[in-house]
Structures are given as C-alpha cells and as structure tokens.
Amino acid sequence: MEKLDITRLLDKSFSEDYEPVDLLKLFEKKSKEYGFSTTHARELLGIERKSLMPILEGTAKQPNLINVLKIADYLEIDFNVMLASLVAKQSPENxxxxxxxxxxxxxxxxxxxxxxxxxxxxxxxxxxxxxxxxxxxxxxxxxxxxxxxxxxxVSLAVFSKSKRSFVDKMRHFSVNAAFHIFETIDNPNEYHREALLDLMPKIKPYCQDVENGLFIVCKALYNHGVTVIFQNHLTTSQLRGATFFVKDKPCIVLTDLFKRYPTIWWALLHELYHVLFDEEDVKKSGYHLSGEDQITLIDEEAPNEFASDYFVDKAELNFIRPRIFEEYLVRNFAKKIKVHPSFIYAKFQHHMKEVEGKDFYGAFRTEFPDYKKAVARLNPISWKEDYSIPAIAKRLKEIFDLKEEYGKKE
Structure with missing residues (x-):
C-alpha cells in the first residue's frame, strides 16, 4: 500500500504550477457516464447535499473522512490526488x-x-x-x-523501518549528513579496485607522521576515486566508521568515537577492507556501519584483524611484548616496522585485554599523540558550528583537488 506522505502532499498542493482536480466537474461527468443525476448519485453514496457540495467545491473546513473515501472511489481517482485537491482549496487558517x-x-x-x-x-x-x-x-x-x-x-536497510530508537535517529542523521557530503563532493576521479590494491601497501609508513600522514593518505585515496571524510562523533550514534558506494565510487566516514590516534587509522583500514572485499554486500545494504552496537550481516572479524595486523602483526607483537616497558626499544622497533610507537602500545593493550583479561588501557598515555592533530587538515565536520554541508563539501573538494607534491615516505 502506498505510504501517505503529508510533506510531499502539501508541497504539491501549494506549488504554483499545481492544478487541483475540479471535483465538482468530475463528479458531474462521472454521474453522466453512469447515467445518474447528481441527486441520484448523492443518494446512492449516502451523503447529504450539505456535506457533499462543500467537499466537491473545496470549501469544507473539516470534511468527513468516510465521505472523502466514498467520493474518491466513485470518481476513480487516487486518494492522494483527492487529498491534494482538497488541501489546495483550504483556507489560509487551515x-x-x-x-x-x-x-x-x-x-x-x-x-x-x-x-x-x-x-x-x-x-x-x-x-x-x-x-x-x-x-x-x-x-x-x-x-x-x-x-x-x-x-x-539513503538505504534504510540497517534500520528497522517500523521503529527507530533514539540511537537510530542520531546514527541516521550522521549517515544522511555523510551521504549528502559525498553526493555534493562528487569525486571526479575513476575508481579501480586493482589500483587501490596497489596503493594499500604504501599507506602504512604515513602513520608515523601525526600531523600530515592521514591527510596525505586520504588525498591519495581521493585521487584513486575513494573519498574519505572525518566527522566528530555524534553522541550515542556509536559510529567508528562507515562505508558507502555513492555513484559506484567508495566513500568512507571516519569518526573520533574512541579519540585515540591508532584507532582512527585502524578504522580507515577496516573500511578499506570492506571496500575491497565486501563491495556487493555494502551496495545491497546501501552502506555499512562499523562501530559499537552495530547490527550487520557483513563479517567484522576479518576486517578488524586485517586492520590490526596491517600495522603490527602477531609475530611483531610477540617479539616486542616482553620489552614493552622499555621505551627506547619500543621506539626503535616502531621505526623498524614503520609505524608510530602508539600502534605497538595499542596492539599490546588490546591483546592483553582480549587474550589475558588484563586492562592496560590506562598505561602508556604519554605515548599516544593527540588525534586532533591528525585529522585537522581533513576539515573535521563539527556539529556545533553554524555552517552548511554545501560549504563543508566545497572546502573538502578544494582540499582534495589541490595539487601538492609530497616526497615518498620511507
């Protein structure tokens, strides 16, 4: 059954080029076709003249719904068309x-x-x-x-179409904003999966550059047809990241859900995994959301493991774990495997919590850089600022389209 859309109904009724159906004229025409007089038709419908005429003339202030349904059926017109015609003739007060x-x-x-x-x-x-x-x-x-x-x-596949909780509303708002930014940016570069696969091994060393690395990688991805934006986490949405395909091109949202430098990079690699290996499933759903408390049919374990091992694999962690409290050795090892030291500490913390049930998340705080420095050049989308998505998209497009040359990261 077609949904009654009040917003579109009213916009249609009040638009300058809309011509409402002349219900009275149509009623007389139909009655003539059926071989009835107007009075005979009214009697068959069981509607009094004082009720029928105001509806047909568009002067009824509060028309009886049953009568409206009877008339629409008699006239053989869609109920929405009937309503639009009635609304168009309502008084300014109504x-x-x-x-x-x-x-x-x-x-x-x-x-x-x-x-x-x-x-x-x-x-x-x-x-x-x-x-x-x-x-x-x-x-x-x-x-x-x-x-x-x-x-x-925007596909609503992730959400229940019958009921949205408060969390869903916030999540949905965040998704709508991101989707519209991607539409507006409209990345002009071609996307080829093979080219992205070739780029993937080159990403890792840039995580050593806190202030510029993430920006350089996102700019390179943009040139490969993959658009990445950063949103400040919207309360209760619980989004760490999201993957879209807009106009058949991959688009990624990153957030500061956990407010940790390595986590933002992990989120990027996690979403890139979905781009490379879950494209069809993401397209079927409309988008894929990654983070806390997300309901999804797409496997999350594989991209989580991929993102974590991409920077520090299990063998590397096992090697450095006995020396984790020796800062000098950790820093030298991080330089050797081309990551920022915080990735080693974050991997250790996660391992100790998940495997040994020990909480080390309060340790090594001084070793984690301010994540805000990493995302500053990505023009983070703040919900507190009084600006618009067209302005945000224009600025991001200017940033990504700007031609800059960077030296190779070693």
Missing amino acids: VQKLTEARKASFVAKNFDVDRLYSEGFLTTKTDTNTIIDRILTFFGFETLADYENLIDR
Whole structure:
C-alpha cells in the first residue's frame, strides 16, 4: 500500500504550477457516464447535499473522512490526488494548521531533538520553525521534501523501518549528513579496485607522521576515486566508521568515537577492507556501519584483524611484548616496522585485554599523540558550528583537488 506522505502532499498542493482536480466537474461527468443525476448519485453514496457540495467545491473546513473515501472511489481517482485537491482549496487558517502539524511530525520522526540540542547543533528544543530552519540550512535544502528525497536516496536497510530508537535517529542523521557530503563532493576521479590494491601497501609508513600522514593518505585515496571524510562523533550514534558506494565510487566516514590516534587509522583500514572485499554486500545494504552496537550481516572479524595486523602483526607483537616497558626499544622497533610507537602500545593493550583479561588501557598515555592533530587538515565536520554541508563539501573538494607534491615516505 502506498505510504501517505503529508510533506510531499502539501508541497504539491501549494506549488504554483499545481492544478487541483475540479471535483465538482468530475463528479458531474462521472454521474453522466453512469447515467445518474447528481441527486441520484448523492443518494446512492449516502451523503447529504450539505456535506457533499462543500467537499466537491473545496470549501469544507473539516470534511468527513468516510465521505472523502466514498467520493474518491466513485470518481476513480487516487486518494492522494483527492487529498491534494482538497488541501489546495483550504483556507489560509487551515493551511497554516496543516503546515505546522507536518513540521512537528517531521521533526519528531526524524530527529532526536534533545541530543542534537546537547551537541550544540540546535539552539532550541521547542521552536519547530527554528529547528527546521537549522536542519535545512545545514543540509543546504529549501524544503522538507528535499530532505525526504535525501532519505529516499539513503538505504534504510540497517534500520528497522517500523521503529527507530533514539540511537537510530542520531546514527541516521550522521549517515544522511555523510551521504549528502559525498553526493555534493562528487569525486571526479575513476575508481579501480586493482589500483587501490596497489596503493594499500604504501599507506602504512604515513602513520608515523601525526600531523600530515592521514591527510596525505586520504588525498591519495581521493585521487584513486575513494573519498574519505572525518566527522566528530555524534553522541550515542556509536559510529567508528562507515562505508558507502555513492555513484559506484567508495566513500568512507571516519569518526573520533574512541579519540585515540591508532584507532582512527585502524578504522580507515577496516573500511578499506570492506571496500575491497565486501563491495556487493555494502551496495545491497546501501552502506555499512562499523562501530559499537552495530547490527550487520557483513563479517567484522576479518576486517578488524586485517586492520590490526596491517600495522603490527602477531609475530611483531610477540617479539616486542616482553620489552614493552622499555621505551627506547619500543621506539626503535616502531621505526623498524614503520609505524608510530602508539600502534605497538595499542596492539599490546588490546591483546592483553582480549587474550589475558588484563586492562592496560590506562598505561602508556604519554605515548599516544593527540588525534586532533591528525585529522585537522581533513576539515573535521563539527556539529556545533553554524555552517552548511554545501560549504563543508566545497572546502573538502578544494582540499582534495589541490595539487601538492609530497616526497615518498620511507
């Protein structure tokens, strides 16, 4: 059964080029075809004249739903067409009431207002018009229908279509924002899986350069048709990363869910694994989300192991583990295997927790660089700033399209 879309119905009814159906004229035409007089037809439908005529003339303030259904069936027109014609002739007062109601419904169904307010994205929790203005401005849209068209373009496979929890709303908002940025950037470079496979071994050494390494790698990926953006983690969304295919080109979102330098690199390699080996499954789902508490049919164990072992494999960890508290040796070993020392400490912490049940996450804090330095050149998407996705996408495109030459990383 076709969904009743109030937003599109109202936008259609109030558009300048929309011509509502002349219900009275159509009623008279149909009655003539059936061989009935208007009075005979009204009696057969069981509708009093004082109820029928206002509906057909478009002057009914609160038309009876049963009568509207009867008339639509008699006229053999789609119920949505019938409603659009009725709405188009409503009084300004009723139109205003419908408009306010659909705005409130739109906000309630799609956004976790309390949490977006806490994030600093919204400045009010109660003024619907201000909330919608902020959302439309952020996405660069003119109408609610524009946003709902975006929703249609983003697969909802990961989410229940019958019920969304508060977490889903935040996650969905984050996904919609990322998808629209990828659409707007519209990476012009061709993507070839073989070229990405050739690039993969060259990524690792750049993790040694905290301030520039991630940017250089993301720029190289962009030139290979893979677009990477960075979002500040949106509260409760629990996204560490995500993979999309937009216009058949891979797109990756990274976040600061754990706020640790090695984790951001791990997330990148994790998503690149999905790009290389799970393309068909990701395309079927619309996108793939990686992080805490994600429901997915795509294997996560293999990409997790790949990303972790890519930087420090099991043999390397076993070699350095007995010497983990000897800073000088760890640093020299990190240089030898071409990673930042924090990757060795992070691998050790994860191993001790998962294999031996010992928590070392409070140790080696001084060995972990500030992850914000690593993502600064990627123009992180902050939910607190009062700017728009078109502006964000324009800036990122300028950054990625800028021709710069870098020396080979050894």
